[in-house]
Amino acid sequence: MPGILESLLPRASSFAVEIDVLFDIITILVGFWFFLVLGYFFYLIFRYRQRDGHKAEYISGETHKQKQAIEIPHYLILVCDVAIIIPTFLVWFNIKIDVPPPDEEVRIVAQQWAWTFYHAGEDKVLGTEDDIVSVNELHVKNNTQYSYHLESKDVMHSFSVPVFRLKQDAIPGRVISGHFKPILEGEWDIQCAEMCGVAHGIMGARIFIKSEAEHNAWLAANTPDSTGAGTLASANQNPSQEKKDQNNG
Amino acid sequence: MAEVVHVEVGHGEHHDDHHELSFWSKYIFSTDHKIIGFQYLFTGMAMALIGGYFAYVFRMQLAFPGSSIPFWGTLSPAAYNSLVTNHGTIMIFWVAMPVLIAAMGNFLIPLMIGCDDMVFPRINRLSYQIFLLSAIVLLASFFVPGGAFGGAWTSYAPLSAKAQYNSTPFGAPLWLIAVTLEIVAFLLGGINFITTTMNARAKGMKMFDIPMIVWMIVIASILFMCSVGPLVAGAVMLLFDQTLGTAFFDANAGGDPVLWQHLFWFFGHPEVYVVLLPAMGIVAEVTCTFARKKLFSYKLILYSSIGLGILSFFVWAHHQFISGVDPRATYLFTTTTLLISIPVAIMLFAFVATLYGGSIRFTTAMLFALAFTGEFLLGGVTGIWLGSSGTDIYLHDTYFVLAHFHYTFVPIAIIATFAAIYYWFPKMFGRKMNESWGKIHFWGTIIGFNGIFIPLFILGAGGQHRRIYNFQNYPDLAGADMQDMRVFATMSLIVMLVSQIPFLINFIVSIKRGEKAGRNPWKANTLEWVAPSPPPHGNFGPVLPEVYRGPYEFSVDGREKDYWPQNEKP
Ligand code: HEM
Ligand SMILES: [Cu+2]
Ligand SMILES: [Cu+2]
Numbered sequence: 001m002p003g004i005l006e007s008l009l010p011r012a013s014s015f016a017v018e019i020d021v022l023f024d025i026i027t028i029l030v031g032f033w034f035f036l037v038l039g040y041f042f043y044l045i046f047r048y049r050q051r052d053g054h055k056a057e058y059i060s061g062e063t064h065k066q067k068q069a070i071e072i073p074h075y076l077i078l079v080c081d082v083a084i085i086i087p088t089f090l091v092w093f094n095i096k097i098d099v100p101p102p103d104e105e106v107r108i109v110a111q112q113w114a115w116t117f118y119h120a121g122e123d124k125v126l127g128t129e130d131d132i133v134s135v136n137e138l139h140v141k142n143n144t145q146y147s148y149h150l151e152s153k154d155v156m157h158s159f160s161v162p163v164f165r166l167k168q169d170a171i172p173g174r175v176i177s178g179h180f181k182p183i184l185e186g187e188w189d190i191q192c193a194e195m196c197g198v199a200h201g202i203m204g205a206r207i208f209i210k211s212e213a214e215h216n217a218w219l220a221a222n223t224p225d226s227t228g229a230g231t232l233a234s235a236n237q238n239p240s241q242e243k244k245d246q247n248n249g
Numbered sequence: 250m251a252e253v254v255h256v257e258v259g260h261g262e263h264h265d266d267h268h269e270l271s272f273w274s275k276y277i278f279s280t281d282h283k284i285i286g287f288q289y290l291f292t293g294m295a296m297a298l299i300g301g302y303f304a305y306v307f308r309m310q311l312a313f314p315g316s317s318i319p320f321w322g323t324l325s326p327a328a329y330n331s332l333v334t335n336h337g338t339i340m341i342f343w344v345a346m347p348v349l350i351a352a353m354g355n356f357l358i359p360l361m362i363g364c365d366d367m368v369f370p371r372i373n374r375l376s377y378q379i380f381l382l383s384a385i386v387l388l389a390s391f392f393v394p395g396g397a398f399g400g401a402w403t404s405y406a407p408l409s410a411k412a413q414y415n416s417t418p419f420g421a422p423l424w425l426i427a428v429t430l431e432i433v434a435f436l437l438g439g440i441n442f443i444t445t446t447m448n449a450r451a452k453g454m455k456m457f458d459i460p461m462i463v464w465m466i467v468i469a470s471i472l473f474m475c476s477v478g479p480l481v482a483g484a485v486m487l488l489f490d491q492t493l494g495t496a497f498f499d500a501n502a503g504g505d506p507v508l509w510q511h512l513f514w515f516f517g518h519p520e521v522y523v524v525l526l527p528a529m530g531i532v533a534e535v536t537c538t539f540a541r542k543k544l545f546s547y548k549l550i551l552y553s554s555i556g557l558g559i560l561s562f563f564v565w566a567h568h569q570f571i572s573g574v575d576p577r578a579t580y581l582f583t584t585t586t587l588l589i590s591i592p593v594a595i596m597l598f599a600f601v602a603t604l605y606g607g608s609i610r611f612t613t614a615m616l617f618a619l620a621f622t623g624e625f626l627l628g629g630v631t632g633i634w635l636g637s638s639g640t641d642i643y644l645h646d647t648y649f650v651l652a653h654f655h656y657t658f659v660p661i662a663i664i665a666t667f668a669a670i671y672y673w674f675p676k677m678f679g680r681k682m683n684e685s686w687g688k689i690h691f692w693g694t695i696i697g698f699n700g701i702f703i704p705l706f707i708l709g710a711g712g713q714h715r716r717i718y719n720f721q722n723y724p725d726l727a728g729a730d731m732q733d734m735r736v737f738a739t740m741s742l743i744v745m746l747v748s749q750i751p752f753l754i755n756f757i758v759s760i761k762r763g764e765k766a767g768r769n770p771w772k773a774n775t776l777e778w779v780a781p782s783p784p785p786h787g788n789f790g791p792v793l794p795e796v797y798r799g800p801y802e803f804s805v806d807g808r809e810k811d812y813w814p815q816n817e818k819p
Contacts, residue, residue, distance in 0.1 A: 005643070008711040009725070022639045023710075030630045037601065037626060044604040045619060048540070049611070055811060056804040057606035061545035061599065070546060070598045077594050081587045084637055088583055091639035096576040112414065155408040156506060158571070158646065162712030162725065165643040169572040171507060172407060173500025176573050189725040193646040193714045195401040197408055198327045198416055201718025 005165075012188060012209060013164035014181035018091045020165070025087055029080045099179050102147035106138065110150070110157035110170040113199035115190065121223050132222045136205040138190065140182050141215040150176045158193035161207055167193055182209040280370035281786055286356030287677070288377050292384060293348035296339050297663075299388075301746055303336040308701075312732075312739035314719045327416065329718045330399030335387070337402030338424070341520070342431050343384055345662035349527040350435065350473075351380070353669060354442045354466045356677065360777035361460050363451025363794045363816070365787045367441045376437035383430035390423035398424035401716060403517070406498030406509040410490035422491050429484045432477055439470030451776060451816075453796040457551075458815065460775045460800040461544060462530030464551055469526040472558045476519035483512030510572060514565035521657065522561045526554055528665035529596055532618045535668045536600055538773045539615035540607030541811050543801040545599045553592035560589050570638045571645055579638040586636035593629050597622060608804075608811075612771075613687030617668035620695050621660045628656030631706070646716075649709025652702045659698055667694070670756070675770045679782040680763030686755040693748025700741025704734035772812045775800045779816050 003020040004027060011017055048056075059066060105126050107118035117138045121130030126149075132139075140146060150159055152170035160167040164180050192203035210218065276284060302320075307329055309318040317323050324332075355373065359366055367373045390397045398420040400409045409425075412418035446459065446467050486497040487509065496502035498509050529550075537544050544550070563585040570579050600622050609615065631653040634640045644650060667690075674682050709715075713726050720726045720735070769778040777784075779794050794816040802813040 005710060008707070019640060019643050022637065023634065023643075026634050026637060026640060030633050034626065034630045037597070038623060041601050041604075041623060041626075044601065044607075045609060048604055048607045048609050050608045054608055056541040056608040058543060058804050058806050059545065059606050060543050060547075061602060062548065067546060067549065069602055070549060070595055073598060074591055074595055077591060081590060084633065085584055085587055088637040088639040089580060092576070092579055092583075092642075095639070095642065096579075155414050156405050156572075160646075160714065162643070167571050167642055167645055171500070171573045173506070174573060189712070189723045191712075191714045191717070191723060195330070195403075195405065195408065195716050197414055198330065198399070200716060201326055201329065202722045204722050206724075 010163055010184060010186075011165070012182055012184040012186065013161075013166060014183055015095045016163070016165040016183075018094060022087055022091050026084055029083060033077070033080070096178070099147070099177075100145055100181075102179065103145045104141065105147045105149065106140070108138075108148055108150045108159055108170070109153060110159065110192070110196075111153040112155065112197050113192070113203040115159075115192075115203070115205040117205075119219075122219060130223050132219065132224070134222075138205065138207045139215065139218055140207065140209055142182050142185050142209050142211055145179065145181045147177060147179050150178070155196050156194045157196045157203070160191045160193040161188065162191065163188045163207075169194055185209050185211060278374065280366070280374045282355045282359050282367050282370070282373060283677075283784065283788075285373050285377050286352045286354075289347040289355060289380070290352035292381060293344050293352060296343040296347075296384060300336050300339040300344060301749075303332040303339070305742060305746060307332050307336070308739040308742050310718070311720070312736040314721055324718075326718045327396065327399055330401075330716070331391070331397040331417075331420070333716055334399050334401050334424075335391075335397055338387070338428065340658065340662060341402065341524070342428060343387070345524040345658065346431070346435060347380060348666050349524050349531075349662065350442075350466060350469060351376070351438050353462065353527055353531070354438065354470075356673070357777060358442055358445055358463055358466065359449070360676070360780055360784060360788060361463050361775050362446060362449065362454060363776040363779075363789065363796065364445070364449040365789065365793065368445045368449055369441050372437050373441050376434045376441070379430055379437070380434035383427045383434060386423055386430065387427035390420045390427070393419035393423065396420055403513055404487070404509075405513075406487060406490065406506045407500070409509075410487055410498050412491070422488060425484055425488055425491070429481065429488075432481060432484075435473060436477065439473055442470045443467055451794050451796045454815075455796075457547065458796055458799050460530075461533040461547065461550065462527065465526040465530030465533075465554060468554055468558055469523045472519050472526075472561070473523045476516045476523075476562065479512045480516035483509055507569075507572060507574065510569055511565065514568045515562070518565045518568070519558070519561040522557055524661050525657070526558075528621065528661040529554070529600075531665045531669045531672075532600060532621050533603075534773075534775070535614050535618035535672050536603050536622075537801045537803060538672070538771050539610045539612055539618070540604055541610075541803045542603050542607040543799075543803055545602040545605075547799070547801070550596050550599050553595040557589065557592040557596075560585060560592065564589060564636075567636055567638075567641070570641045583636060583638045587633065589636075590629070590633065597626060597629065612671070613682070613684055613691055614668050614671035616688070616691045617664050617671065620691070621664045621668065624656060624664060624695075624698070625660040628653060628658075628660060631656060643712075644709065646714055647709035648705040648713045648715055651715045652705040652709060655702050655705075659702075663694070663698075667691075667752070672771070673777075674756075674759065674763075675766030676777055676780075676782050676784070678760045678763070679766060680759055680761075681766045681770060682759045682763055683755050686751045690748055690752040690755065693751075694745055697741045697743075697745025697748060700744065701738045704738045708734055769814075772810075774802055774812050774814045776815055779814065 003024050005020045005023050105120050107126050109116040115136050117134050119132040120126045121132055123130055150168055150170045152172045157170040159170055166180055168178050186209055188207050190205040190207050306318055306321045310324045395417045398417050400415050408414050409421055415421050446463055489495040490497055496504040498504045498506045500506055533544055566578055566582040567586045635644055671682055671687055766782050768782055776794050780788050796815045797819050798815055800815055804811045805813055
């Protein structure tokens with residue numbers, strides 16, 4: 001049975017499934033309470049509507065026995081809270097803290113209102129001659145562990161790839177690193193998720209996930225020769241001064 | 250002690266008003282708490298119409314991108330942002346705050362605790378005047394060069410700090426000045442609510458005889474005072490960044506843009522509870538009266554609301570899970586956030602339990618109070634997906650968030666407010682509102698409301714982000730079924746807005762022509778129903794009421810009448 005989120009949007013990263021399962025766990029626990037309370041609520045409304053000859057009862061809710069009507073469910077809610085907190089911690093640890101060693105790296109620079117992507121070329125090292133720079137197009141290889149380094153040139157932006165279930169704010173003055181591993185070939189949306197000014201609403205980009213062969217062909221076709229020609233876009237080519245990586249995302 | 254304060258300060262201050270009765274001194278420069286309550290109420294209602302109109306404009310854009318919008322024209326991306334920003338700002342600061350805290354607090358507190366006015370009537374008047382000024386400043390920002398601020402109601406730096414980034418050189422500072430003035434107004438008002446409740450209660454009214462709504466407004470005012478300091482500091486820094494070229498939030502010059510987020514949310518999250526608590530107070534009053542029941546576990550509700558208030562200071566960073574704060578901090582903030590579910594659940598359960606064994610009368614006010622409980626339940630539970638940092642990675646800043654917080658804010662600011670208006674209208678104007686029109690209004694509002702936001706949960710879970718001007722730019726989101734849902738949401742909005750017309754007509758017509766209501770048309774227990782409807786200046790006449798029991802002694806065994814007013818001698 002597909003998860004709820006998967007039925008709305010495919011999963012294209014290795015960790016998407018963890019978020020989806022957590023979503024489903026919460027849906028089951030919360031849904032149980034929601035329908036229970038709502039059902040009881042409607043029952044009471046119907047059962048205790050005003051009728052001739054019926055007088056309301058005097059119940060203060062202050063006696064020990066009456067208070068239990070609230071106290072017992074609230075302990076059960078506490079149990080459910082714990083049942084949500086534990087998997088949440090595990091998911092968060094796996095995705096945000098326990099970062100796997102990368103096979104490839106990309107540098108992502110957000111600015112009003114475009115994304116510039118620096119793909120490490122065939123040497124797999126960022127900041128070298130053969131980097132491929134593109135605007136609003138991110139090209140990645142399927143089944144490969146990536147590390148990204150996210151920067152902003154002006155205001156806050158947020159790098160969001162819904163099919164990856166990935167989102168990270170870009171903060172001017174910092175380099176925030178994170179990781180993803182694509183698992184599904186195709187072409188998907190990248191959205192900016194933080195209000196960043198006039199054109200925030202149209203600051204979209206696309207991510208292209210390709211097989212190894214296709215990706216290599218793209219690399220070969222776009223690798224700049226020594227004159228710098230062949231680059232996809234005329235984006236800011238001189239990489240801004242090296243900033244220290246802070247792994248705080 | 251209590252008596253002394255109210256006689257000397259309360260009465261002395263507005264003595265002169267008893268004589269001059271010109272329109273201006275009676276309605277505009279009055280220090281009477283009821284008139285100030287009305288001023289807040291009517292300003293809040295007018296602002297709600299503006300905020301609702303903005304929602305109509307941008308929802309039309311989302312449903313029919315690019316086409317001309319009736320009563321607006323075509324919408325540019327910059328105007329879209331300004332409308333979204335000011336819709337949010339207006340609804341929270343100029344609708345929820347003035348109506349729930351200031352209007353209810355001013356109108357109800359002196360009446361419900363049995364005194365003749367606030368202890369500081371002139372401060373009270375000043376508070377409204379500053380508030381009115383703040384509203385004018387905010388609306389003026391639409392007419393300055395560059396237009397109104399469009400950086401979202403959260404006003405994140407550095408976008409909000411530099412005109413070069415936000416392209417609103419005057420709009421952004423005006424927005425900030427308006428919000429700051431508004432906060433000053435509420436600080437002044439809050440001082441009055443707390444002092445009055447503590448010092449001017451009727452003889453015999455002990456702490457646990459205070460009606461729940463009065464408690465809630467007092468607790469909310471204390472919460473507001475404790476949370477607002479950091480925001481004011483942040484606002485001053487931001488204003489300096491905007492106008493003097495300082496760099497508190499500019500990373501390139503040694504500032505920290507994330508600092509603003511901490512200051513903002515340290516205020517912003519408790520703020521949600523500041524407006525929630527009075528709404529819950531309204532629901533408690535209305536539910537008890539129309540179920541003819543004692544409030545279930547008065548003390549438990551009171552203690553939960555205090556616990557909720559304290560906890561609300563330790564959750565702010567759940568708005569910042571993915572903003573680059575230390576990832577380990579989320580362990581703490583996820584835990585505190587989910588723990589808030591407990592006091593909120595206790596309060597909701599208590600309202601539900603109050604119905605048990607009742608004799609429920611489905612007046613319009615009661616329907617709105619019941620709807621609050623049901624709708625807020627959905628708003629509350631959907632917070633769990635967002636409080637869990639794991640799922641928030643995906644859901645943050647999507648329409649799921651948007652639907653979640655509207656399921657809390659609309660019950661608070663719209664549904665509970667309507668319950669209050671239908672319930673206290675007879676006290677305010679001496680006449681009842683028409684019930685049949687009220688029911689049309691109720692069903693239109695509730696059906697419209699759910700029709701708007703249920704689809705937005707689905708769109709959000711499908712990866713649609715908020716504050717996006719045109720989804721046609723996103724191939725994954727441009728699908729036909731998604732567009733159908735957007736159109737459905739917009740149509741539901743129109744249903745909801747149109748349903749406000751019968752309300753407005755009913756409201757205005759009933760002031761003059763409604764069925765006459767005596768002092769106590771609902772047979773309720775609290776002291777405001779002891780005063781004439783509408784209460785004269787000075788409220789109760791020469792003799793103030795005395796209190797002998799708690800506010801919810803309905804259906805007491807062995808009594809013939811099913812209510813037992815607080816002031817009736819035993
Ligand atoms: C009449 C019903 C309402 C409708 C149809 C409505 C609709 C919307 C929509 C569609 C947005 C998001 C637009 C976007 O992100 O592009 C929005 C934003 C917002 N709304 Fe409402 N809203 C309503 C009432 C309220 C109320 C009563 C409150 C608060 C008391 C409120 C507070 C907000 C806030 C804080 C935002 C966020 C603004 C921002 O992103 O800066 N809304 N509303
Ligand atoms: Cu952006
Ligand atoms: Cu953006």
